Amino acid sequence: MNTVEKSKLLKELLDQGNLHKNLVVPQLVEKILSREEGILTATGAVRATTGKYTGRSPKDKFIVRDETSEELVDWGTVNQAIDEAKFENLYEKVVAYLKDKNELFHFKGYAGADPKYRLPIQVINEYAWHNLFARQLFITADDEEFTDRESEFTIISAPTYRADPEIDGTNSETFILVSFKKRIILIGGTEYAGEIKKSIFSVMNYLLPQRDILSMHCSANVGQEGDVALFFGLSGTGKTTLSADPYRRLIGDDEHGWSPNGVFNIEGGCYAKCVNLSQEKEPQIFDAIRFGSVLENVIIEDESRLPNYDDTSLTENTRAAYPLENVDNIISPSVAGHPNTIIFLTADASGTLPPISKLTKEQAMYHFLSGYTSKLAGTERGVTEPQATFSACFGSPFLPLAPSTYAKMLGEKIDQYNTNVFLVNTGWTGGKYGVGKRMKLSYTRAMVHAALEGELNSVETVTDDIFGLEIPMHVPGVPAEVLVPRNAWDDQSAYEEEAKSLAIKFHENFKNFDKASDDIKNAGPIYRPQ
Known part of the structure; x- marks a missing residue:
C-alpha cells in the first residue's frame, strides 16, 4: 500500500457518517454514560475501567522498520521492529473493523505548547471515554486552526480489535504500532488509555531532537x-x-x-496516579478531579458515588486525567x-x-x-x-x-x-x-x-x-x-x-x-x- 492509498483509506474513515468530530466535554460525557462505558461519580468525573490491561504493554509496542526509521531508531528490546507489510495489513483490517461500528469519536489538537514547535495531531477512538481522555491530555484547538494544514500524526485506537500474533506479527492480541513514515499510530487489544498519551510522547521524542530540542x-x-x-x-x-x-x-x-x-x-x-490520594496530602490533584475528568480503574462507592482512592482491588495504577486549567496556579x-x-x-x-x-x-x-x-x-x-x-x-x-x-x-x-x-x-x-x-x-x-x-x-x-x-x-x-x-x-x-x-x-x-x-x-x- 503506498502513501496515496493509505491517505485514501484514512480519508474514508474520516468521512464516515458514524464519526463524531470534536465533541465538547459535556457531549462526550453524555455519550460515555448513554453507551455505558463508564459511570458518573460524585466529583463530576467519569470513571471507566480497563479490563485485564491496567498498565502499559511495552512488549506489545513496535516501530515500523522502513527507510525513514532504519538509521535513526535505536533498535532492540525497547524499540522492537515490525515490517511495513505487517503494519499495512493490520492497518487495513483495523480501519475496516472500525467502519462497521455504530459510532466513532474524533479529536483534533496539538502536542506542544510552543506554537513554533507544536505537532498537529488527530485521534480516532472506538470509545467515547478514550476520546475524552485525549481531549483532556492533549492541547485543544479550534477547527479554524486546522483549515489549511493536515494533522501530522494520526492515532487510531480500536481497543476491542484483537490481533492474531501468527498472522499479524505481534507478540499478543495487543498492539501499539508506530509508523514514522506514514505518520500513523495503531492501538488495539487494550483499553488502557495511557497507551494513547505515551505513543505521542514517543513520537515527540523522535521528532524534537532532530530540531535540536x-x-x-x-x-x-x-x-x-x-x-x-x-x-x-x-x-x-x-x-x-x-x-x-x-x-x-x-x-x-x-x-x-x-x-x-x-x-x-x-x-x-495531567495523568496523575491517585492511589491513596487525599485532599490533605495532595490538594491540587484532589481538587482538580471534577466534571470532565476521567478516573481510570478507581473504585467508586455504590451509595455515595465517591471515589475510594485507598482501594486498589483493581490495580495500584489508578489514574486521573484532567486538563491543566483544573489546577489553580498554572502557567498559561x-x-x-x-x-x-x-x-x-x-x-x-x-x-x-x-x-x-x-x-x-x-x-x-x-x-x-x-x-x-x-x-x-x-x-x-x-x-x-x-x-x-x-x-x-x-x-x-x-x-x-x-x-x-x-x-x-x-x-x-x-x-x-x-x-x-x-x-x-x-x-x-x-x-x-x-x-x-x-x-x-x-x-x-x-x-x-x-x-x-x-x-x-x-x-x-x-x-x-x-x-x-x-x-x-x-x-x-x-x-x-x-x-x-x-x-x-x-x-x-x-x-x-x-x-x-x-x-x-x-x-x-x-x-x-x-x-x-x-x-x-x-x-x-x-x-x-x-
Missing part, C-alpha cells in the same frame, strides 16, 4: 521569581505530586521540550524559561540511596543515563511489587533514539545554563521494601524546597562511602538521622549488603554505555565488585 520525561514548575525546575522520574516516583506545589506555578506534570527559548509542555493536561500557555534546577527522582526499594544529594555534572550524566528506580506495582502488566530497574534518561520505554542522544543534549544544556542537579530518593528509608518505610512526603517536599531555594548550595556535606554522593548534613524540616541512609538502619550489616548489591547493579547496567567518557563512568558508585 531536548524532549524530556519530566514535570516542571516555575517559582515566584521565574526560576524553573524540572523533575525527572518514572511513574510512581513523584513527578506529578512534587511539581504540584502551591507556592510554584505548574508548567506540566509529565512531558516537556527544552528548546533554545526555554521549556514548554508537550501536553495540555505552558511555556517558561531555562531550568535553574533539575531534580532526578528515584523510588529506591533497597532503602540505601540518600534522600537527597547534590550531583556534579559528571554524576548528573551518570545518573541520567542510568535512570535507576524501583518499578512500582501496577505501572506495567505483571509487576506486583517493586523491582529494581534501570531506564535510561528516566524514560527508556519512550525513547526511539539512542539514550546518548538525549544525554549529550542534557549535558550541553546543564553547562550552558549552569543548572544545579540533585538526586532525590522518594523510596524507602530505615530498611529495604518490606522492612523500612516509604520516605515521608513532607520530608521530600522540604528537601526539594531547600534545593529550589538554593539553601543546599553551600551547606556542609558528607560523602557516601559506597555511592560517592554528596549528602547535605542539614535540611530545614528534615531530621538529621534521615539524611544519611546508614544512620536510619538498625541492622548495619544488612545495610552494607543492600547498598553494595545496588552499587554492583549500577556498574553492571552502565556497561551498556561503554562509549561514555571516563569522567562519566567514574562518577558512579565508589564501591565496585571485587
Whole structure:
C-alpha cells in the first residue's frame, strides 16, 4: 500500500457518517454514560475501567522498520521492529473493523505548547471515554486552526480489535504500532488509555531532537521569581505530586521540550496516579478531579458515588486525567524559561540511596543515563511489587533514539545554563521494601524546597562511602538521622549488603554505555565488585 492509498483509506474513515468530530466535554460525557462505558461519580468525573490491561504493554509496542526509521531508531528490546507489510495489513483490517461500528469519536489538537514547535495531531477512538481522555491530555484547538494544514500524526485506537500474533506479527492480541513514515499510530487489544498519551510522547521524542530540542520525561514548575525546575522520574516516583506545589506555578506534570527559548509542555493536561490520594496530602490533584475528568480503574462507592482512592482491588495504577486549567496556579500557555534546577527522582526499594544529594555534572550524566528506580506495582502488566530497574534518561520505554542522544543534549544544556542537579530518593528509608518505610512526603517536599531555594548550595556535606554522593548534613524540616541512609538502619550489616548489591547493579547496567567518557563512568558508585 503506498502513501496515496493509505491517505485514501484514512480519508474514508474520516468521512464516515458514524464519526463524531470534536465533541465538547459535556457531549462526550453524555455519550460515555448513554453507551455505558463508564459511570458518573460524585466529583463530576467519569470513571471507566480497563479490563485485564491496567498498565502499559511495552512488549506489545513496535516501530515500523522502513527507510525513514532504519538509521535513526535505536533498535532492540525497547524499540522492537515490525515490517511495513505487517503494519499495512493490520492497518487495513483495523480501519475496516472500525467502519462497521455504530459510532466513532474524533479529536483534533496539538502536542506542544510552543506554537513554533507544536505537532498537529488527530485521534480516532472506538470509545467515547478514550476520546475524552485525549481531549483532556492533549492541547485543544479550534477547527479554524486546522483549515489549511493536515494533522501530522494520526492515532487510531480500536481497543476491542484483537490481533492474531501468527498472522499479524505481534507478540499478543495487543498492539501499539508506530509508523514514522506514514505518520500513523495503531492501538488495539487494550483499553488502557495511557497507551494513547505515551505513543505521542514517543513520537515527540523522535521528532524534537532532530530540531535540536531536548524532549524530556519530566514535570516542571516555575517559582515566584521565574526560576524553573524540572523533575525527572518514572511513574510512581513523584513527578506529578512534587511539581504540584502551591507556592510554584505548574508548567506540566509529565512531558516537556527544552528548546533554545526555554521549556514548554508537550501536553495540555495531567495523568496523575491517585492511589491513596487525599485532599490533605495532595490538594491540587484532589481538587482538580471534577466534571470532565476521567478516573481510570478507581473504585467508586455504590451509595455515595465517591471515589475510594485507598482501594486498589483493581490495580495500584489508578489514574486521573484532567486538563491543566483544573489546577489553580498554572502557567498559561505552558511555556517558561531555562531550568535553574533539575531534580532526578528515584523510588529506591533497597532503602540505601540518600534522600537527597547534590550531583556534579559528571554524576548528573551518570545518573541520567542510568535512570535507576524501583518499578512500582501496577505501572506495567505483571509487576506486583517493586523491582529494581534501570531506564535510561528516566524514560527508556519512550525513547526511539539512542539514550546518548538525549544525554549529550542534557549535558550541553546543564553547562550552558549552569543548572544545579540533585538526586532525590522518594523510596524507602530505615530498611529495604518490606522492612523500612516509604520516605515521608513532607520530608521530600522540604528537601526539594531547600534545593529550589538554593539553601543546599553551600551547606556542609558528607560523602557516601559506597555511592560517592554528596549528602547535605542539614535540611530545614528534615531530621538529621534521615539524611544519611546508614544512620536510619538498625541492622548495619544488612545495610552494607543492600547498598553494595545496588552499587554492583549500577556498574553492571552502565556497561551498556561503554562509549561514555571516563569522567562519566567514574562518577558512579565508589564501591565496585571485587
